[in-house]
Amino acid sequence: MNTFLSSGQLALQEQYLKFVAEQIAPLAMALDTEQVSSKEAMTLLAKGGYLGLTVPREYGGQGLGALELVLFAEALASASAGLALALASHYSVIELINKFGSDTQKSRYLSQMASGDLIGAQAFGEEMAGSDYKAVQTTASGDSSGWILSGEKTWVVNGQMAGLVAVLAKSGSDLAIFLVDGTPSSNIVVGPNKAKFGLRSAATCDLTFKDCKVSAENKLASASTAEVEGQVDAVLNLSKTVVAAAAVGIAEEALKFSAEHARTREQFGQPISKFQGIQWKLADHSVESQAARLLTYRAAWSHGEEPGDFRKFAAMAKLFATKVARVHSGEAVQIFGMLGASPDSPVERLFRDGKLTEVFEGTSELQKVVLKEELGV
Ligand SMILES: Cc1cc2nc3c(=O)[nH]c(=O)nc-3n(C[C@H](O)[C@H](O)[C@H](O)COP(=O)(O)OP(=O)(O)OC[C@H]3O[C@@H](n4cnc5c(N)ncnc54)[C@H](O)[C@@H]3O)c2cc1C
Incomplete structure (x- = not known):
């Protein structure tokens, strides 16, 4: 399979x-x-040089592409899928600046993000604006001399540690994205870490912007709401591909553990791997993990090589890989039997993490909305 790389x-x-x-x-x-x-x-990732993979070399990064980022996310998720989600958030802000940032924004932020001095967070969602992000109620008032942001963003991964937050807001009836120098700040109230059943290593919180001043040059240039929708789409396409890679990491790790358990656990006088019911679960798991991996690599490859197809393949990869992670981490728990229910078992965490990958960076249902649009229906 590695002939692809x-x-x-x-x-x-x-x-x-x-x-x-x-x-x-x-x-x-x-x-x-x-x-x-x-x-x-994240400090360990920064020390290892893994927070600037896609930052251009001129800004102190490694100048690599989405495929290399995906390889790293997959590897990382095999140990900590939550950390891979934190990575996805950081790189989504890098993507925003790489693609749409001004020269000033690039030179001000990219090298600090590559070194890990600034961690990125993406604050698009709100209580009443989840899948329908265009319904955001955070307001930006101002003009070319500066902006004031007010509103509450919810479930922001990296929110507590973010040095740079990409905030989606409404200026009049138009959408706009602002690069906000992050927490701690007297004008940003940081909520407590949100409890969640999976992906716990992605620290997540609400952020409330209280008359938060943002300089004029920190608004991302856009001529219309349609252009901002394109910017949001571009960010989500990259981050959903990274989440697909995390899902592949979860699925592969679950396969490793369940095959090993099936070989060693004996019932009815023989290893449970001798039972066809178990063999077929493992066979399906191995096929679907590989298919998810290839689709994810295909999406990442199209980011640089066939940008016109990136939106479609990113949606396919997110939809398919996250389902594979959820279904087969569940089957891994089944193969572990009672041991799979214990927090001491590795598959219990994979199952909790796997389910949640279907929710953020666009739910599975929203990926299908993208795919029907790509089909022109
Ligand atoms: C762990 C985690 C981390 C997150 N991190 C971030 C972050 O860093 N930044 C950020 O901005 N947000 C973040 N979010 C929020 C995330 O983006 C939203 O949860 C997601 O967009 C879905 O919105 P919602 O939860 O409001 O669900 P809703 O939009 O209310 O959807 C509820 C259900 O309805 C379905 N549905 C909605 N619209 C349609 C439709 N048109 N067709 C068919 N079905 C539909 C959905 O698929 C879902 O099943 C995070 C969420 C989680 C769980």
């Missing part, structure tokens, strides 16, 4: 897997129980 990408993949095995995997349980914070883990 160049020798350089294979070497990077090996390096990513080694880094994750040595530095992140030993923390997997502590990250899930929040004894180690995602901020501490």
